[in-house]
Amino acid sequence: MTSVIANLLALLVMPIVLVGTINRVKARWSGRRGPPILQLAFDLWRLVQKTPVYSTVTTPVFRLAPIVVLATAVGSACIVPLAGTTSLVGFPFDFVWFAYVWSFGRVALMLGALDTGSSFEGMGASREATFATLLEPILFLVAGALCLHSGVHSFAAALVPHLDGPPAVVMWLAAIAALLVVVQVESARMPVDDPSTHLELTMVHEVMILDHSGPELALLQLGSAIKLYVGVSAIAMLLDPIAGESSVVTVAAHLGVCLGIGVAVGLSESLVARLKLRLVPAYIVIGLIAAGIALLSMLGRGGHG
Amino acid sequence: MRVGLVEDRLDRAVAYPLQLAWSSMVGSTLILTSVPVLLLGAGLAAGLRSNRTRGIVAVGSQAIAMLLVLVSIWPVLSSGVAIEIIWPWPAPIDRIAFRIDALSAFFLAWSMPMTLLGTLYAIGYLRPYFNAGRNGGPHFALLNLTSLSFVLIYSVQNALVFLLGWEIAAVAAWLLVIWDYRSQKIRFAGFNYLVSTHVGLFVLVAAFMLLHSYTGSMDFAAFGVYLSHHPAGQGTLFLLLGISFALKSAFFPFHTWLPRAHSAAPAHVSALMSGVIHKAGLFAFLRFTLLAGTPEVWMGWSVLIFGATSAIFGVLYTATQRDLKRMLGYSSTENVGIAAMGFGVGMLGWAWGKPALAALGFGAGLLHVLNHALFKCSLFYAAGAVYRAAHTIDLERLGGLAKRLPRTAVFFLVGSLAMSALPPFNGFVSEFLLYSGLLSGAAPTAEGDVVLVCAAAVLAFVGAVGALATTRAFGLAFLGRPRDPSIHVGEDAPRSMAIPMLVHSIGILVLGLYPALALHLVDPVLALFHTGPPSDLTALLAPVVWACRGLALVLAISMIAMWRRRAAARQSVTWGCGYTAGTARMQYTGSSFSAQLSTLFRPALPVATREQLPTEPFPQRSGHLSTNHVDAVERRMFEVLGQGEQFVQDSSGRIPEQPRFAFAAGLLVLVVVALVALGEVL
Numbered sequence: 001m002t003s004v005i006a007n008l009l010a011l012l013v014m015p016i017v018l019v020g021t022i023n024r025v026k027a028r029w030s031g032r033r034g035p036p037i038l039q040l041a042f043d044l045w046r047l048v049q050k051t052p053v054y055s056t057v058t059t060p061v062f063r064l065a066p067i068v069v070l071a072t073a074v075g076s077a078c079i080v081p082l083a084g085t086t087s088l089v090g091f092p093f094d095f096v097w098f099a100y101v102w103s104f105g106r107v108a109l110m111l112g113a114l115d116t117g118s119s120f121e122g123m124g125a126s127r128e129a130t131f132a133t134l135l136e137p138i139l140f141l142v143a144g145a146l147c148l149h150s151g152v153h154s155f156a157a158a159l160v161p162h163l164d165g166p167p168a169v170v171m172w173l174a175a176i177a178a179l180l181v182v183v184q185v186e187s188a189r190m191p192v193d194d195p196s197t198h199l200e201l202t203m204v205h206e207v208m209i210l211d212h213s214g215p216e217l218a219l220l221q222l223g224s225a226i227k228l229y230v231g232v233s234a235i236a237m238l239l240d241p242i243a244g245e246s247s248v249v250t251v252a253a254h255l256g257v258c259l260g261i262g263v264a265v266g267l268s269e270s271l272v273a274r275l276k277l278r279l280v281p282a283y284i285v286i287g288l289i290a291a292g293i294a295l296l297s298m299l300g301r302g303g304h305g
Numbered sequence: 306m307r308v309g310l311v312e313d314r315l316d317r318a319v320a321y322p323l324q325l326a327w328s329s330m331v332g333s334t335l336i337l338t339s340v341p342v343l344l345l346g347a348g349l350a351a352g353l354r355s356n357r358t359r360g361i362v363a364v365g366s367q368a369i370a371m372l373l374v375l376v377s378i379w380p381v382l383s384s385g386v387a388i389e390i391i392w393p394w395p396a397p398i399d400r401i402a403f404r405i406d407a408l409s410a411f412f413l414a415w416s417m418p419m420t421l422l423g424t425l426y427a428i429g430y431l432r433p434y435f436n437a438g439r440n441g442g443p444h445f446a447l448l449n450l451t452s453l454s455f456v457l458i459y460s461v462q463n464a465l466v467f468l469l470g471w472e473i474a475a476v477a478a479w480l481l482v483i484w485d486y487r488s489q490k491i492r493f494a495g496f497n498y499l500v501s502t503h504v505g506l507f508v509l510v511a512a513f514m515l516l517h518s519y520t521g522s523m524d525f526a527a528f529g530v531y532l533s534h535h536p537a538g539q540g541t542l543f544l545l546l547g548i549s550f551a552l553k554s555a556f557f558p559f560h561t562w563l564p565r566a567h568s569a570a571p572a573h574v575s576a577l578m579s580g581v582i583h584k585a586g587l588f589a590f591l592r593f594t595l596l597a598g599t600p601e602v603w604m605g606w607s608v609l610i611f612g613a614t615s616a617i618f619g620v621l622y623t624a625t626q627r628d629l630k631r632m633l634g635y636s637s638t639e640n641v642g643i644a645a646m647g648f649g650v651g652m653l654g655w656a657w658g659k660p661a662l663a664a665l666g667f668g669a670g671l672l673h674v675l676n677h678a679l680f681k682c683s684l685f686y687a688a689g690a691v692y693r694a695a696h697t698i699d700l701e702r703l704g705g706l707a708k709r710l711p712r713t714a715v716f717f718l719v720g721s722l723a724m725s726a727l728p729p730f731n732g733f734v735s736e737f738l739l740y741s742g743l744l745s746g747a748a749p750t751a752e753g754d755v756v757l758v759c760a761a762a763v764l765a766f767v768g769a770v771g772a773l774a775t776t777r778a779f780g781l782a783f784l785g786r787p788r789d790p791s792i793h794v795g796e797d798a799p800r801s802m803a804i805p806m807l808v809h810s811i812g813i814l815v816l817g818l819y820p821a822l823a824l825h826l827v828d829p830v831l832a833l834f835h836t837g838p839p840s841d842l843t844a845l846l847a848p849v850v851w852a853c854r855g856l857a858l859v860l861a862i863s864m865i866a867m868w869r870r871r872a873a874a875r876q877s878v879t880w881g882c883g884y885t886a887g888t889a890r891m892q893y894t895g896s897s898f899s900a901q902l903s904t905l906f907r908p909a910l911p912v913a914t915r916e917q918l919p920t921e922p923f924p925q926r927s928g929h930l931s932t933n934h935v936d937a938v939e940r941r942m943f944e945v946l947g948q949g950e951q952f953v954q955d956s957s958g959r960i961p962e963q964p965r966f967a968f969a970a971g972l973l974v975l976v977v978v979a980l981v982a983l984g985e986v987l
Contacts, residue, residue: 055879057786059707060867061718067863075856091848096740097728099765101856104727107772114780114893116879117705122893125780129773130901136769137762140744144758148746211880281905295758299751 006083006251010233011074014082014255015225016040018232018262025266040225044218052214057117065112066212066219072105073226079155080230081237084254085246087156095143095155099136102186105223106132113208124207127277131185131192131204134284138182141291142175148298159237167300174294176238181287183231185280187224190269192280203277232261333390333403335377339370339456346370347449351442356435360428363445367424367452371417374456378410385829402462402524407829408595409459412588414826415675416455419581419682422805423573424448429801430572430689431484444484447477451582458585462525464513471509471553474585475502478578482570494562494569501562505552512545529596539597543604546593547611553586556645557615560638561939564626567634568698572689573805575630579637579685580678587644587674591667595833600652606756609649613760615642616767618909624774625903625910625934627895629688629698632778633681636724639767640677643739644670646760650742651834657749660835665742667834668842671827673735676816680723680732683809687717690798690806691782700895702789703782709794714783716806721775723813726768729853731816731823737849738842739764770902777898786889818854820846896932903934911937 020037027034036042054062078088079098087094110128113121146158149171163169185192188205195206209220236257237243242250275283346366350359381388387406394401405413427448431441450473457470479502483495513523519538520527532539548559555563567575594600619639626632647670654662690713691706692698707714723730743761748754787794798806816823821843828842881887903910913935919928945952959966 051875053875053877056876057705057879059714059784061707061784063867064860064864067867068860071856071859071863075852078852089848089852091852092845093737093741093744094849096737096744097849097852100726100728100733100736100768103725103769103772104722107722107725107727107776110776111780111784114776115784117785117889117892118879118881119887119891119893120882122780122785122898125776126893126898126901129769129776129898130905133766133769133773133902136765140740140762140765141758144744144761147744148751148754148758151746153741153744210882281901291762295755299755 003083003085003246004088006085007081007088010082010229010255011077011226014233014258015222015229018229018258019225021259021262022266022269025263026270029267029270040221044222047213047218047221048215050214052212052216055116055211058115058211062112062115062211063216065108065115066216066223068108069105069223070219070226072101072108073223073230075101076105077226077230080234081156081159081243081254082229082233084237084240084243084250084257087154090154090156092153095139095158098155099139099143102227103132103136105227109208109220112212116211118211121208121210124204127204127280128208131280131284134281134288135182135185138178138284138287138291141288141295142178142182145171145175145291145294145298148295155234156237159234160243161238161241167297170297170300171294172238174290174297176235178287178291178294179231179235179238181284181290183228183235185284185287186231187228189228189265191272191275192283194274203274229258232258232265236261329388329390332377332380332388332405335373336388336403336405336456336460337390339373340453342366342370342373343449343453343456347446347453350445350449353442356431356439356441359442359445360424363424363449364421364428366449367417367421370452370456371421374413374417378405378413381405381407381410382414382826382829385832399522400463400524401466402526403460404462405460407833408588408591411671411675411826411830412459412584413455415678416459416581416584417452419678420448420452420455420577422808423577423581423682426573426576426686426689426802426805427571429799430693432799433693434484444481447481448577450477451481451577455581455585459588464517464523464525464528467525468506468510468513471506471585474582475499475506478502478574478582481574482566482578484571484574485569488569491569494565498562498566501552501559505549505559508545508552509549512542512549515542515545525592525596528593529598532593532596533598536601539601542593543597547590547608550586550590551611553589554583554641555634555638556611556641557618557638558938560615560619560635561936561942563638564622564631564634564936567637567685568628568631572630572685572692575634576682576685576689579634580682583637583641584674584678587641587648587670591648594648594652600656602653602656605649605651605653605656607649608652609646609760612642612645612647612649613763615639615645617642617763620767620770620774621902621906621909622934622936624770624777625899627700627934629691629700629703629778629782630685632700632774633684633688636771636774637677637681639771640673640681640724643736643764643767644673644677646670646764647673647735647739647742650739650757653753654742654747655834657747659747661841662742662745662747663834664831664841665738665745665845668824668827668831669735669738669742671830672738672820672823673732675823675826676723676731676735676813679809679812679816680720680730683716683806683813684720684724686798686802686806686809687713687720690802691717693802694795694797695792697792700778700781702792704785704788704889704892705783706787706794707783710783710797712797712803713806716803716810717783718779719810719813721779723817725772725775727772728849729814729817729857731813731820733853734817734820734823734846734850736764736768737846741845773899773902777895781893781895781898785892788889788892788894790889814857818850818857820850909937911935911940913940 017037019040024034024037076098079094081087110125113125147153149168150158150162152158161172163172188195193204194202212220236254240254240257242253343366346362349362353359385407387404389404392401435441454470454474461467479495479499482498483491485491516528517523520531552559616639619635619642622635623632623639647666651663651666654666688698694710723732726732726736740761743757746754748757824843913933916930917928
């Protein structure tokens, strides 16, 4: 019961706090005071009260897309432990569900972008779709390696690290690296995409939501914040040595690790420039190679049952 | 006519309970009655006066035949008891055995209703041709014969009659494809198909001749006894039959006929070929797998890898086509590949003695066959509605159809989401089962597990490219603004075309939210393959299906909420990023959408470019540039066929000039000789 409450609270609060942390770190690094940590919540509230503006070109698909994006983000959040304990829902091979609801959200976002008839948004959709083709195999290679290693088939249980022997350590390191690439690409962070602006610097994600406004924009922003937190939380599970237990200390440690990753993301966004778009596929392939190493290290473990 | 009981002749430990002779008699009589009904319908359709009555007769006779077949296979599906009749026949055939087991029943259960829907669709789709005075009789008769071929292929246990059904299906499909025979392009596509399908037939005949020479019989049961007791013969026949069935189901690299035939044929014919008729290849593969008994491990691996290759290449071509129906055609290659991956996993599970894995693999494959038939037919029907309204299906020229053809748009959207295997649609369920098999870690060695996980990663790649392809198809054709002002879009699909799409879309949703319904069809088939308790699949799917239902519920509620407050919004133009002179032509097109992907996979996706670019600073003549994603296999094949002599001459000419060619050729010969020698020794 406490675990369920912790998960729900984390789902409500942490995405906003995480985005706030990243923005605060970036502001401090560039010598500004920065917005409040809960700025995203204020923004969402402001957006919800506005009247949306729709392009005359659009169809209901455009209005449906943000709902699907938020629903699928929440759907994926149910699978991952958000507070370091267990996940809200867990069943065998739930990471397939995880990958495919993310995919559904992505497809909805791309269709919403294409619905405006804007070539810039089409460009963003095309890029997102292309990067996703390289990204999805990473997720399954990592999930497969984690499953083979732990012998369990649910994402939440497989994420709890068991570092028994050198192959497991190699697998663990490679899996963290691969998931980091996945999170960076999926939530459009540096060095893949620059989330700071809507038009001048951004190339993928923010491009696709150019025409959304009001409550729909709020749904999209909340959806991508949740996706970011879900990804970060999955990595935090791997990094957290006491993950998987059910106590207040675990929850505190997990949230601490998540915010730590947030600080690291903020720092990297302040220090690293966005890659040239041509190089992004190569960057994703690095993640693919890491995932391949994670899987291959499973050949090295003995005592196969 | 002698009605016999089924005995377990093939030594497969599948015990069919004794059945009452009369139920078998009733079942077999009903099934065989469907044959004259279909023939009579075909004859009447060809002979009657008006196209309207021809269509009604075809639909009516198919409906009666379908009911007869469904009633007779009902006990097979509910209890797993097979129906069998043996017909004495004059020499040299001796006897013809009909046997409807769960596998036949599974394929019959959806093939016949879907053909019926296709025929119904044809009435609406062909109406413009009928209004111009075209005689639709032969076309409807051929659709009846297609239905007849299913009854033969799926029920008969005799090689000669099986070939007859196979050939009826092939020739009928060819004649259906060349409906617009006045166009040279369409005649070529049909001829291409005819040649390819007969190459497959020759291989199949060769396999049957081999089996006949070993057994002296044309009976499948005798084939089965031979195959299960002679592992040495199994290998050769596995390859021969595999190639033939792969040609039928358009696996890569035997798919070259497919894109041409699918873009040339009327929409319902493409739908039936892709969704239903060519599933006969997969059926025949499963039939012979069953006959041959426990497969060897290498067979499972080869089917898995062959399926994965087919899925990868199929989906890459799907993502780059500009012709909507050609694109859907390539997607069949992808989807039969996914089904074959399932069968490969199933064969591995069977060979390793892991019934749970076998159930996952075969269950996923069979379910995907059914799911693919549902969404692919729907998509082809929707593409046909687009063609009928806009007279083109070129993605570069379409756009904004959702506003002009709202009905078709909804059906196409549902079909394409299912084709991308997204929850809560039906494609997701079968892929979920396949992933469960691949990631279960059930292989006896660590290497095996790792390869299976790699196959899961391949499936994930295929899924992501598939999502790109369907987003591109729907997003560009139906959303945005019309790209070509010269296209005039007519009316939306009439009722006779909308009903088949509606039925298929309902099927997609129902099987996505209640896959247990489809598993009722699949479970008796799995029992034939020695798999674990069938309820396992339902139990495995239960949580994810609940998750799908939850998602569907949330989406449905928010759709209703959205519909209610639709008025409270302002309208404006799409923001042009500060550029004010944008036109509809400047929207992203099919080629630009897939440009980055096709650059990444350039070696697999050759582009034929024809260009005449302006040269001088003040060009006097206007230039042109056209790019086209051609089929790599087809291009190479025509190269060899057309300039084969030149090709051999050139390569052999190079050997004396360039020593490394001679070295490579020598090495190749050495390896082949060494392998043959090794094979002899072993």
